[in-house]
Structures are given as C-alpha cells and as structure tokens.
Amino acid sequence: MPRSRKSQWTKKHHFIAVNLSQFDVNVACFDSLFFFLSSREKKRRRIEDLTEKMAVDGGHMEGDWDGRWNHVKKFLERPGPFTHPDFEPSTESLQFLLETCKILVIGAGGLGCELLKNLALSGFRLIHVVDMDTIDVSNLNRQFLFRPKDVGRPKAEVAADFINNRIPGCKVVPHFKKIQDFDESFYRQFHIIVCGLDSIIARRWMNGMLISLLSYEDGVLDPSSIIPLIDGGTEGFKGNARVILPGMTACIDCTLELYPPQINFPMCTIASMPRLPEHCIEYARILQWPKEKPFGETCLDGDNPEHIQWVFDRSQERAAEFNITGVTYRLTQGVVKRIIPAVASTNAVIAVHIFL
Numbered sequence: 001m002p003r004s005r006k007s008q009w010t011k012k013h014h015f016i017a018v019n020l021s022q023f024d025v026n027v028a029c030f031d032s033l034f035f036f037l038s039s040r041e042k043k044r045r046r047i048e049d050l051t052e053k054m055a056v057d058g059g060h061m062e063g064d065w066d067g068r069w070n071h072v073k074k075f076l077e078r079p080g081p082f083t084h085p086d087f088e089p090s091t092e093s094l095q096f097l098l099e100t101c102k103i104l105v106i107g108a109g110g111l112g113c114e115l116l117k118n119l120a121l122s123g124f125r126l127i128h129v130v131d132m133d134t135i136d137v138s139n140l141n142r143q144f145l146f147r148p149k150d151v152g153r154p155k156a157e158v159a160a161d162f163i164n165n166r167i168p169g170c171k172v173v174p175h176f177k178k179i180q181d182f183d184e185s186f187y188r189q190f191h192i193i194v195c196g197l198d199s200i201i202a203r204r205w206m207n208g209m210l211i212s213l214l215s216y217e218d219g220v221l222d223p224s225s226i227i228p229l230i231d232g233g234t235e236g237f238k239g240n241a242r243v244i245l246p247g248m249t250a251c252i253d254c255t256l257e258l259y260p261p262q263i264n265f266p267m268c269t270i271a272s273m274p275r276l277p278e279h280c281i282e283y284a285r286i287l288q289w290p291k292e293k294p295f296g297e298t299c300l301d302g303d304n305p306e307h308i309q310w311v312f313d314r315s316q317e318r319a320a321e322f323n324i325t326g327v328t329y330r331l332t333q334g335v336v337k338r339i340i341p342a343v344a345s346t347n348a349v350i351a352v353h354i355f356l
C-alpha cells in the first residue's frame, strides 16, 4: 500500500479516536456486534458478487439435531432488557453464524482454548486459529484441549483436532505460524478476529493490520472494510476484554497506557539499596552472573535447576547482608523466568466476557 495513503488513514483514524468521548459507540455485547456484522455483511454482499460464498455444509446443516441451537436462539431471536436499540431479532442471524460467519482466533493458549470451545459450542463453524507455540507440560492444567501425549506438538493443530472431533459440523483450521506470516488477503477473509495474546507487540501488530485494511471513500469510512477485533488478556487474577471497531473506536495504540507496565527495577536500587527480595535476585542475575561466570560462558537458563540454585544462593547471601527476608527458590525461579502465574479461572471468565 502506498505510504501516503496509510499515513492518511492513520491520521483519520486517530482523529476519530481523539473524539471518541463524543460518541457513544457501544457494541460490547453479542447482539449488537451481531447486528453490526450482519448489516455489514449485507452491504458486502451487495458490493461483491457472491462467487466465493462460504457455506459450511453446502447450505444445509449437517450434524444438527432438534434443539441443538436453542441456547443461541435465545440470544438472537428475541430482544432483552440490555439489547442494543438497533438490534433486530431475527432467525437469519443464526443462519449467518452457522453458514457464513468466518472467525479468526489468535492464540491457542489459556484464553485460546476457552475461546475455541465457547465459539464452537455456540454455533460458529468456520474458525481459523493461529498459534506459533508448541505444547509444554506446564500448560496442561488450564489449556484443556491438550493432553500429556500432545506435549511438544503445535497448539493450533492439537486444539483444532480436538474441537473438530468433538463438535459435529465444526471446522477449525489450524495455522502453526506467527501472525506476521500472513498478509492482508488472509486477514480480510474474516468477519471477526478474536485475540487471546500474551504480548502487546503482537496486539499492536494485529491492530495495525486491521487499520491498514480500512478503506475510505471521499474521507468517509467504508463500514464494509471494518473487521471487529475482540481483544482479551489475562495476568494472574486480572484480565480484560473489549471490542475494537478499527477506525470507529479507540484502538490498541490509542490505549496503550491501559496495559500494565513490564516490571523492571531501577539499576541503582538493585546495585546499592535493595529493599525487596526481588532486588536481591535481580542483583545476582544481572550483575553477579556475568561477572562470576559460574558455568563458563553459558547464559543463565531459567529452566536449568543448577542455574536457579546458584542465583538463589547468591540472592540469599545478598538478602542476609541487607536484612531482607523472603528470598525463596520459587521466587528466584519466578523472577528469573519472569513468571506471572496463569490462572485457569481468569481465562474462563475473560473468555466469556470476550464472548458477550
């Protein structure tokens, strides 16, 4: 894309974002998002010829039994006290969801597993999932689509296999890749993109991609070029979920300050006036390790128990020197590996919020 056009878009986009306080763009609920999507879809259909209509089972619903989608119909076929004023209850919405709606899930980790399960059980049938990771044994407590035999295999592939075997009619397409490996044409095919990522860099990349997909005619945003991004994230017992309509609502880059900062301790504190057990551990890790080279030129490996033991011993010495308590082996490991405990329930709650 020409650079000048992109910067023009960015400018417009940020103009919109700055004025956000004057708008009341509330789409953070299932039915209104749905309304938005189906009206966008209608426009798309008018504009494009429908040669590449995406029908899951060639139009008819295979594998459906009586009452299978009753729980979804309750949302789509009747209004409720909290539905968006523009929401039109319709039987077509379910049809759209089952046959046309193509959704992309980014990340098949803690949130990703929850999302895939929720989507598949709610009637989304054309799901793609992108994840660049393989399964580690430490994932198994909460990433419930994986079993011990799957350790070492790509998360996207195992998750897709699990859902496809378990949910009749659902077709999850896995991509064992980085989001950056795909171009605009890949992302453009989706109606919604849902993110369960653990990195701000990846979120910003995704955000940039969706903003670059927007098109403007005479300065007016073409709504059919908007792909809603639903972003979720968890950290320990905290988490968030929100809907971003690129070009209409504040995006990831507009709201970077909402993300928790990466915890780093000032070097002067670590070097000369430690107060916390973490300061002692950082002292051993950053300053003593490279100086004393206890294992030759080997870099500190957070998964090597001997390395952690060495850092733990040095940290205890330093803690004793400054009368600091609380240095434990576990904490040492946590600080060295930058571990924030992942909590299964947080993932579940956030996944449901993403969904609603």
Ligand SMILES: [Zn+2]
Residues within 6 Å of the ligand: 013, 014, 017, 250, 251, 252, 253, 254
């Ligand atoms: Zn923005």
